Amino acid sequence: xxxxxxxxxxxxxxxxxxxxxxxxxxxxxxxxxxxxxxxxxxxxxxxxxxxxxxxxxxxxxxxxxxxxxxxxxxxxxxxxxxxxxxxxxxxxxxxxxxxxxxxxxxxxxxxxxxxxxxxxxxxxxxxxxxxxxxxxxxxxxxxxxxxxxxxxxxxxxxxxxxxxxxxxxxxxxxxxxxxxxxxxxxxxxxxxxxxxxxxxxxxxxxxxxxxxxxxxxxxxxxxxxxxxxxxxxxxxxxxxxxxxxxxxxxxxxxxxxxxxxxxxxxxxxxxxxxxxxxxxxxxxxxxxxxxxxxxxxxxxxxxxxxxx
Amino acid sequence: xxxxxxxxxxxxxxxxxxxxxxxxxxxxxxxxxxxxxxxxxxxxxxxxxxxxxxxxxxxxxxxxxxxxxxxxxxxxxxxxxxxxxxxxxxxxxxxxxxxxxxxxxxxxxxxxxxxxxxxxxxxxxxxxxxxxxxxxxxxxxxxxxxxxxxxxxxxxxxxxxxxxxxxxxxxxxxxxxxxxxxxxxxxxxxxxxxxxxxxxxxxxxxxxxxxxxxxxxxxxxxxxxxxxxxxxxxxxxxxxxxxxxxxxxxxxxxxxxxxxxxxxxxxxxxxxxxxxxxxxxxxxxxxxxxxxxxxxxxxxxxxxxxxxxxxxxxxxxxxxxxxxxxxxxxxxxxxxxxxxxxxxxxxxxxxxxxxxxxxxxxxxxxxxxxxxxxxxxxxxxxxxxxxxxxxxxxxxxxxxxxxxxxxxxxxxxxxxxxxxxxxxxxxxxxxxxxxxxxxxxxxxxxxxxxxxxxxxxxxxxxxxxxxxxxxxxxxxxxxxxxxxxxxxxxxxxxxxxxxxxxxxxxxxxxxxxxxxxxxxxxxxxxxxxxxxxxxxxxxxxxxxxxxxxxxxxxxxxxxxxxxxxxxxxxxxxxxxxxxxxxxxxxxxxxxxxxxxxxxxxxxxxxxxxxxxxxxxxxxxxxxxxxxxxxxxxxxxxxxxxxxxxxxxxxxxxxxxxxxxxxxxxxxxxx
Numbered sequence: 001x002x003x004x005x006x007x008x009x010x011x012x013x014x015x016x017x018x019x020x021x022x023x024x025x026x027x028x029x030x031x032x033x034x035x036x037x038x039x040x041x042x043x044x045x046x047x048x049x050x051x052x053x054x055x056x057x058x059x060x061x062x063x064x065x066x067x068x069x070x071x072x073x074x075x076x077x078x079x080x081x082x083x084x085x086x087x088x089x090x091x092x093x094x095x096x097x098x099x100x101x102x103x104x105x106x107x108x109x110x111x112x113x114x115x116x117x118x119x120x121x122x123x124x125x126x127x128x129x130x131x132x133x134x135x136x137x138x139x140x141x142x143x144x145x146x147x148x149x150x151x152x153x154x155x156x157x158x159x160x161x162x163x164x165x166x167x168x169x170x171x172x173x174x175x176x177x178x179x180x181x182x183x184x185x186x187x188x189x190x191x192x193x194x195x196x197x198x199x200x201x202x203x204x205x206x207x208x209x210x211x212x213x214x215x216x217x218x219x220x221x222x223x224x225x226x227x228x229x230x231x232x233x234x235x236x237x238x239x240x241x242x243x244x245x246x247x248x249x250x251x252x253x254x255x256x257x258x259x260x261x262x263x264x265x266x267x268x269x270x271x272x273x274x275x276x277x278x279x280x281x282x283x284x285x286x287x288x289x290x291x292x293x294x295x296x297x298x299x300x301x302x303x304x305x306x307x308x
Numbered sequence: 309x310x311x312x313x314x315x316x317x318x319x320x321x322x323x324x325x326x327x328x329x330x331x332x333x334x335x336x337x338x339x340x341x342x343x344x345x346x347x348x349x350x351x352x353x354x355x356x357x358x359x360x361x362x363x364x365x366x367x368x369x370x371x372x373x374x375x376x377x378x379x380x381x382x383x384x385x386x387x388x389x390x391x392x393x394x395x396x397x398x399x400x401x402x403x404x405x406x407x408x409x410x411x412x413x414x415x416x417x418x419x420x421x422x423x424x425x426x427x428x429x430x431x432x433x434x435x436x437x438x439x440x441x442x443x444x445x446x447x448x449x450x451x452x453x454x455x456x457x458x459x460x461x462x463x464x465x466x467x468x469x470x471x472x473x474x475x476x477x478x479x480x481x482x483x484x485x486x487x488x489x490x491x492x493x494x495x496x497x498x499x500x501x502x503x504x505x506x507x508x509x510x511x512x513x514x515x516x517x518x519x520x521x522x523x524x525x526x527x528x529x530x531x532x533x534x535x536x537x538x539x540x541x542x543x544x545x546x547x548x549x550x551x552x553x554x555x556x557x558x559x560x561x562x563x564x565x566x567x568x569x570x571x572x573x574x575x576x577x578x579x580x581x582x583x584x585x586x587x588x589x590x591x592x593x594x595x596x597x598x599x600x601x602x603x604x605x606x607x608x609x610x611x612x613x614x615x616x617x618x619x620x621x622x623x624x625x626x627x628x629x630x631x632x633x634x635x636x637x638x639x640x641x642x643x644x645x646x647x648x649x650x651x652x653x654x655x656x657x658x659x660x661x662x663x664x665x666x667x668x669x670x671x672x673x674x675x676x677x678x679x680x681x682x683x684x685x686x687x688x689x690x691x692x693x694x695x696x697x698x699x700x701x702x703x704x705x706x707x708x709x710x711x712x713x714x715x716x717x718x719x720x721x722x723x724x725x726x727x728x729x730x731x732x733x734x735x736x737x738x739x740x741x742x743x744x745x746x747x748x749x750x751x752x753x754x755x756x757x758x759x760x761x762x763x764x765x766x767x768x769x770x771x772x773x774x775x776x777x778x779x780x781x782x783x784x785x786x787x788x789x790x791x792x793x794x795x796x797x798x799x800x801x802x803x804x805x806x807x808x809x810x811x812x813x814x815x816x817x818x819x820x821x822x823x824x825x826x827x828x829x830x831x832x833x834x835x836x837x838x839x840x841x842x843x844x845x846x847x848x849x850x851x852x853x854x855x856x857x858x859x860x861x862x863x864x865x866x867x868x869x870x871x872x873x874x875x876x877x878x879x880x881x882x883x884x885x886x887x888x889x890x891x892x893x894x895x896x897x898x899x900x901x902x903x904x905x906x907x908x909x910x911x912x913x914x915x916x917x918x919x920x921x922x923x924x925x926x927x928x929x930x931x932x933x934x935x936x937x938x939x940x941x942x943x944x945x946x947x948x949x950x951x952x953x954x955x956x957x958x959x960x961x962x963x964x965x966x967x968x969x970x971x972x973x974x975x976x977x978x
Contacts, residue, residue: 029968029971029972030964030968032967032968032971033964033965033967033968033971034964036963036964036967037960037963037964037967040959040960040963041956041959041960044956044959044960045953045956047943048943048953048955048956049951049952049953049956050946050947050948050949050951050952051943051944051945051946051947051948052927052929052945052946052948053942053943053945053946054943054952054954054955054956055955057955057958057959058954058955058958060730060740061738061739061740062730062739062740062741062745063734063739063740063741063745064741064742064745064746064748064749067749068749068752068942068943069943071749071752071753072941077959083967086967086971087967087970087971087974088974090971090972090974090975091971091974091975091977091978093975094975094978095975095978098978127978131977131978134977138977156654156655157506157655158506160506160507160592160615160653161615161616161654162615162616162653162654162673162674163616163674165654166674184976242738243736243737243738244737249954251954251957251958251961254958254961254962255961258961258962258964258965259965261965261969262965262968262969262972265969265972266972269972269976
């Protein structure tokens, strides 16, 4: 089935309508980020808050000052295990929340908090199983990356000019990114099927998702690719703005631009998920219409305080 | 030699940006330049030798690029100017260092080396060797059987980087002796500045070289992981036979190029008043030429660029000409009529960042951003060695700080002048790094394991050697400017260069020149900074203000800022944390805008200043002019009474962003 022409925009509209999903996930991302940063703030503060040398970091950005801070025995800027912990915690949260997020997008309605978390819990172990499958299919990608690295080294070693290796690297990167987007598309579709059709057998969900993605590859890939492109474009533009137009002393500006990037980056990922959920719902409707049967009823949701 | 332990600090930043270099604006070609063929020209100075010529090398060499071998015969004429009869002569065979059980490799295995060296494991491609097939001495016949490998530094019997030969009878003072040596080199894949990479060859330290009679004894050390070279001045006449498609460069004037019927060509080179001869060849070089007019005449610049790097040529040229100009103005004339810059190919950076008399190797990459001034830094540094090593030919084995350290100091001065004080290494809108900061960071990486004056191979490790020899020496000399002044320091270096060029001075020669020119006794400083391992670290231990009438109950609202009659007693305690005694200035600022500048000789462990004023303390700062770069911790040099968390907030915002973004990337797998 061809993608409905407005899925790209409709997906964005869906994220906008259900923007509480975005803001709550952002809040968790922010909170965990703050937790991860708190220790650094305390340790760095004890060195910088009463020192005139702090001006080297405020008025401009002296790399030497950063390196000196990094190399101090008390290591105020050295990343610790807590940073990784909070990052993994966020990833775990996203794994948990995906069921609720997809339910909200698939049904396109404001889910009560109870329903949202019920959907989260309901699908959690299914998605854990999917992650295991995902890890398995990533192994060949890792192998591909390893082989590409070896070929790159060989070309770089043999070629008189550096450019054959550079072009090979670019080509290999394009292929690997392409494969990764395809895999994500496939597994995202499997998650949508699990939520939309209450499919509890993940290998079935993956099989059906593979068939769907294969049959509609061009339109679905283009959908994902465009959204990724928008995300990277805004990321790049924000960095350019940060680099070229912001005064070094503009603390509020740094906060505003950096958090805008974070929210937008998160929004593009949700945009992909919303678009795919929307696409799948439209696909299901088309299938049932062509079979002259009634469209399936959405999974009922219990009433509770409206959260999302 | 550029120490890349320091430069690695910068390399990460290079990957962050993607600016491309400029375009080559002058003629570039990939053929041997006929314009470089010339009749031998005596060095500036009316044809009189600039140096005491002890050696005269005459080498006839044939290069086989397929096998990476050089087969040669060398005739060395040695003048005995030692003032005493000499019967035993030591020779360096540097290429034998690149063998698994050599002293060099043993040390590399212990504490690493730069670049793609064999730190992790032995790879046969790094094998290098130089074999003496025959050694004859004029009037004494074949003495090949008399050759004896010696290991004066570590008694490692497997090290074959030095041999000696004892003649049947001594050579009288003032007499000469002629050695004829047939040898064969097997060049390694580039390691420690010499060897091949694909079709590129950098031939450095490739021929048997006699030791130096110095301090009344032979000085001929083994080749170590951290050592460089030491040799006598003289003349070099070298014939190179190699395939006709090779584009070459050498540390000499090209006198002739003759094509042979077998597809090879023979190039004849001559140089004088130098202590080494190196050369390079590759069919893939593109030649770029220019010239520069200095106080000693015109200098021809011969640049050999590797594929993909041509966009860096204008950057090399600008840095080179800027360095030629400033060295000429500040320290003394560049007397040679040429300088050759060799750009190693990609993957061959182990050949980059090296100095030979009138030939230097540079370093860049095809995607070098404009804001990363690595090509400029490397060219400036290696050119600086023409003065501090090339002409002022100090002993790099025993006093490496005199070439690398002084050169790192002048690198700071020249790069700052050419590219701006705080932007002379990295100049991106989002991050900057100055030369003085880079040298200081190198010093901080290993500030106290060894004195600067230690023999190069006796440092704790390669990091200590690099950090102290390069970074600490530069930082010591920058801090010395606070005592004697920048202009005096420049005059001292000028005097040192003019007095000791074309000789082998010692560290004491350098230090005494500084004292003489400055007219100051700074031995107390040299004893700590040069000969000692003392750490310099001062801190504001405590700074606060207290009401003089503290025993009277104050307002429940605290101090009344409008009460201008309130008198405060302010205490500022300065602490010398390290064992390095150095006089420092301390500036105390008060809330009424007034300030006081104190001077402390630093001899006691601490000092307390007390003031009674109608204002409270605003800040106290040690070394307010930021001249004492040797101070290990600059963050504790000041104290601001009112907490200012802005810098921390800025860091926190960036840190927060990084954490959130990375968390989202990890969450992508879910």
